[in-house]
Amino acid sequence: MLIDYIPIGIMIVFGVAFGVIMSKASEWLGPKNPNDVKQSIYESGMEPVRSARERMSIKYYMVAMLFIIFDIEVVFLYPWAVNFRQLGMFGFVEMFIFIAILMIGFVYLLKKGALKWD
Amino acid sequence: MGLMKTDEAFITTKLDEMIGWARKNSLWPMPMGISCCAIEMMSFAGPRYDCARFGSEAFRFSPRQSDLMIVAGTVTYKMSHVVRKIYDQMPDPKWVIAMGACTSSGGIYRTYSVVQGIDLFIPVDVYIAGCPPRPDNLINGLIQIQKKIARGEKPGQSEKVYIQEPSRIHERQTA
Amino acid sequence: MKDKLLNKLNTQFKDSIESVSEFRNELTLYIKKDDIVKVCQFLRDDAELRFDSLRDVCGADQFTPNNRFEVIYNLYSLKNKFRLRLKIRVDENDIHVPTVTSVWQTANFEEREVYDMFGIIFDGHPDLRRIYMPEEFEYHPLRKDFPVMGIPGSLPLPRK
Amino acid sequence: MAIGSKQQEARQKILTALENQYTTVTFDDPLENDMVLNMGPQHPATHGVLRLLVRLDGETIVAAVPDLGYLHRGYEKLAENMNYHEFIPHTDRLDYLSPLANNVAYVLAVEKLAGIEVPIRAQYIRVICCELARLASHLVWLGTMAMDVGAVTVLLWGFREREKIQDIWDIFTGVRFTTSFTRVGGLANDMSPEAIAATKIFIDELPASLDECENVLARNRIFIDRCEGIGYVSKEDSIAMGLTGPLLRAVGVDHDLRRDEPYLVYDQLDFHIPVYTDGDVLARFYVRMTELRESIKIIHQALEKMPSGPVNAHEPKKVLPKKERTYGKMEELIHDFMIVNFGINPPVGEVYHAIEASKGELGFYIQSRGDGYPWRLKIRSPSFVNIQSLPMMLRGGLISDVVAVIGSLDPVMGEADK
Numbered sequence A: 001m002l003i004d005y006i007p008i009g010i011m012i013v014f015g016v017a018f019g020v021i022m023s024k025a026s027e028w029l030g031p032k033n034p035n036d037v038k039q040s041i042y043e044s045g046m047e048p049v050r051s052a053r054e055r056m057s058i059k060y061y062m063v064a065m066l067f068i069i070f071d072i073e074v075v076f077l078y079p080w081a082v083n084f085r086q087l088g089m090f091g092f093v094e095m096f097i098f099i100a101i102l103m104i105g106f107v108y109l110l111k112k113g114a115l116k117w118d
Numbered sequence B: 001m002g003l004m005k006t007d008e009a010f011i012t013t014k015l016d017e018m019i020g021w022a023r024k025n026s027l028w029p030m031p032m033g034i035s036c037c038a039i040e041m042m043s044f045a046g047p048r049y050d051c052a053r054f055g056s057e058a059f060r061f062s063p064r065q066s067d068l069m070i071v072a073g074t075v076t077y078k079m080s081h082v083v084r085k086i087y088d089q090m091p092d093p094k095w096v097i098a099m100g101a102c103t104s105s106g107g108i109y110r111t112y113s114v115v116q117g118i119d120l121f122i123p124v125d126v127y128i129a130g131c132p133p134r135p136d137n138l139i140n141g142l143i144q145i146q147k148k149i150a151r152g153e154k155p156g157q158s159e160k161v162y163i164q165e166p167s168r169i170h171e172r173q174t175a
Numbered sequence C: 001m002k003d004k005l006l007n008k009l010n011t012q013f014k015d016s017i018e019s020v021s022e023f024r025n026e027l028t029l030y031i032k033k034d035d036i037v038k039v040c041q042f043l044r045d046d047a048e049l050r051f052d053s054l055r056d057v058c059g060a061d062q063f064t065p066n067n068r069f070e071v072i073y074n075l076y077s078l079k080n081k082f083r084l085r086l087k088i089r090v091d092e093n094d095i096h097v098p099t100v101t102s103v104w105q106t107a108n109f110e111e112r113e114v115y116d117m118f119g120i121i122f123d124g125h126p127d128l129r130r131i132y133m134p135e136e137f138e139y140h141p142l143r144k145d146f147p148v149m150g151i152p153g154s155l156p157l158p159r160k
Numbered sequence D: 001m002a003i004g005s006k007q008q009e010a011r012q013k014i015l016t017a018l019e020n021q022y023t024t025v026t027f028d029d030p031l032e033n034d035m036v037l038n039m040g041p042q043h044p045a046t047h048g049v050l051r052l053l054v055r056l057d058g059e060t061i062v063a064a065v066p067d068l069g070y071l072h073r074g075y076e077k078l079a080e081n082m083n084y085h086e087f088i089p090h091t092d093r094l095d096y097l098s099p100l101a102n103n104v105a106y107v108l109a110v111e112k113l114a115g116i117e118v119p120i121r122a123q124y125i126r127v128i129c130c131e132l133a134r135l136a137s138h139l140v141w142l143g144t145m146a147m148d149v150g151a152v153t154v155l156l157w158g159f160r161e162r163e164k165i166q167d168i169w170d171i172f173t174g175v176r177f178t179t180s181f182t183r184v185g186g187l188a189n190d191m192s193p194e195a196i197a198a199t200k201i202f203i204d205e206l207p208a209s210l211d212e213c214e215n216v217l218a219r220n221r222i223f224i225d226r227c228e229g230i231g232y233v234s235k236e237d238s239i240a241m242g243l244t245g246p247l248l249r250a251v252g253v254d255h256d257l258r259r260d261e262p263y264l265v266y267d268q269l270d271f272h273i274p275v276y277t278d279g280d281v282l283a284r285f286y287v288r289m290t291e292l293r294e295s296i297k298i299i300h301q302a303l304e305k306m307p308s309g310p311v312n313a314h315e316p317k318k319v320l321p322k323k324e325r326t327y328g329k330m331e332e333l334i335h336d337f338m339i340v341n342f343g344i345n346p347p348v349g350e351v352y353h354a355i356e357a358s359k360g361e362l363g364f365y366i367q368s369r370g371d372g373y374p375w376r377l378k379i380r381s382p383s384f385v386n387i388q389s390l391p392m393m394l395r396g397g398l399i400s401d402v403v404a405v406i407g408s409l410d411p412v413m414g415e416a417d418k
Helices: A003-029 A058-082 A084-112 B015-024 B036-045 B077-088 B101-105 B135-150 C002-012 C036-045 C107-118 D002-019 D075-080 D099-114 D120-149 D152-173 D193-218 D221-227 D235-240 D281-305 D323-328 D330-342 D382-388 D390-394 D401-409
Strands: B029-033 B068-072 B095-099 B126-128 B161-163 C017-023 C026-031 C053-061 C069-077 C082-090 C096-098 C121-123 D035-039 D051-057 D060-067 D349-356 D361-368 D376-380
Touching: A058 A084, B015 B135, B029 B036, B029 B077, B036 B068, B036 B095, B036 B135, B036 D152, B068 B077, B068 B135, B095 B101, B095 B135, B126 B135, B135 B161, C002 C017, C002 C026, C002 C082, C017 D349, C026 D349, C036 C069, C036 C082, C036 C096, C053 C107, C053 D361, C053 D376, C069 D361, C082 D349, C107 C121, C107 D382, D002 D051, D002 D060, D051 D401, D060 D390, D060 D401, D075 D376, D099 D120, D099 D349, D099 D361, D120 D152, D120 D193, D120 D221, D120 D281, D120 D401, D152 D193, D193 D281, D221 D281, D221 D401, D281 D401, D323 D330, D382 D390, D382 D401, D390 D401
Parallel strands: B029 B068, B068 B095, B095 B126, B126 B161, C026 C082, C096 C121
Antiparallel strands: C017 C026, C053 C069, C069 C082, D035 D051, D051 D060, D349 D361, D361 D376
């Protein structure tokens, strides 16, 4: 039983190894002599006028949070969509309730104007 | 690459020669396009002269990801600080091509605001003559840089390479 | 169109027009420096003339002891497709000229260029700065006494 | 040291100019913290070395200040120290996307000053040169603007066509694009039959690839959303800002120097001036696409109507003689020597002549005191004036629209910085 997990293990090890080697190789093999001008901020060739670390307005954070929520909802849809046939009517009603709950959240969100941009 | 004994199919290559080979074939250019030579540099990257054949297709506009800076155009005193800053911000093994007469020597602009040749403030590896040099002449410059890397020379300090305008007999223009 | 323009101007601004000249059928008017803005305002707003687009402001250095500089305005009327050139004389020791950015906004950059190249100061200009040369450049390059190859050391180079 | 403090003071000056720039955009977040961003001289989307200092509230642009001068090569100072013939190679480095149009503009101004009449065949070839230059410049505009907005294939298609134009220029002027092809009083050499054939083949194939590019872009939802309503400038503002060329025709002003002030033989050719009224990036796109097709029509008519005959005017004192004749004949040798060393001596006076270049009205104002070199030569460059209207177009837009607006403006820094 354990045997048929070996190919997956090899694939994972090979994937991780490839990623690590590729990113670390240039660090090990490449020359490194940092100096202060090289580390300075790149702003298309000019001295940066003001630091970019300003306080951002809240709307960016809102959009990010909402995206995560609805993205997870889609992730839950995948297993349901895969064996949609076997689940039959029970699965359909179950998923319908799940989506309806999130739809209430979405309507609330639209009314509050969280996605209003400008 | 140093192929020692081919019959045994046993390749002994020094590590830096292998790195040199890898670096040579993936020189990502930083196009410091300033004036007319920039248009020839665009044709050099365009479909016809296609620098992708030499591994330098990815024109990186940020100095962090580029190895070869192609300075193409007239560098004025106001622009020289920018060119120098971008050159400093590039990671270390970096080469510089001075493309065109204006970049190499001020060209036809002997005026108050033009730097007479960028080697006054940047170590240059290859100078390419021409105003603007034809894209195939720029590819020739790229090959010279690749040869220098293959020879394992340090960027900037090694002897300079000067590429003349190829004397083209204008065979097509009859009469 | 030309004579309509001339007699309109003669009636309104009799004393401010110094001279009229014609070369290669282009009309040139010399205007007194102080009421250039009045004349330009009139030329732009007059219903018939409608010189609504200022195509070019350029300075010139005649290198004469008095009235050394000149500022030249090339006007164009879109409606009746007519070009006119106004010129004002500027003396070297009183190098101030009233700005026409209130009449045409395009004069903003052009006057900054004339200031950068000749040093002619435009009073009332929204932000008179050098446009081409860096700020630390103290000379005015297009003056006749400035050498073509520039003055060594006038512009700093980054260290090698 | 002195220079350092001066640079600090300069940076302060440009920042105050940015701060008190007239703006209609108000800060909508209570913190009022704006970010000052620098789209500096080395930037993929600024089409050359244009530096744009942008003041942002979040993503919307509050104010913008263009900073020029990074490619100021001192053209006007050079022109005062060269005679009229020596300056010709400099003119095609001005707007290096349409070099032949600058040559023709400069030479027309000098001929108007010197009063030289150019034979008909040379005028027709000059019209063909101007229109080929307009095609080449619009193709680079099409490619770079589409690439800035995301369609990289159109850049490669555009450059594929531009390579064909550069081949044509290679055939009849000898060099890819810095041609220096015109001379005072005519042309360097005649247009060989082979060049005419190559031009014919090219302009027969171009409409097909133009349709190809237009099909990819014109009905593309993303392209339309990126371009519609962006960079709007009203008709009064654009006239007050002195905009010319495609930018003016995109706001509904029906003005084109080829028809309003006909020069060369444009009055004998019929062509349509495209005028759109929206004044945004999409309208400029359509104006230039229609202009591309009009130029093809013009070249067609010019090639058919072109008479045979001499290419240089017959004025020995002012027009350079043929090269091979200067070796054989004595008079040509003397005239060649006099013209090259002392220049043609036009009458005292001043002249302003403008043509409809691809970016707008390209004018040359020449003051001459009668000797071989101009006393003062001013280049009225369309890109310089178009860049001036950038802050007005960008105000209120998003930071990602700056790229599309600069693309639609199509500035060339060679002629903007002179």
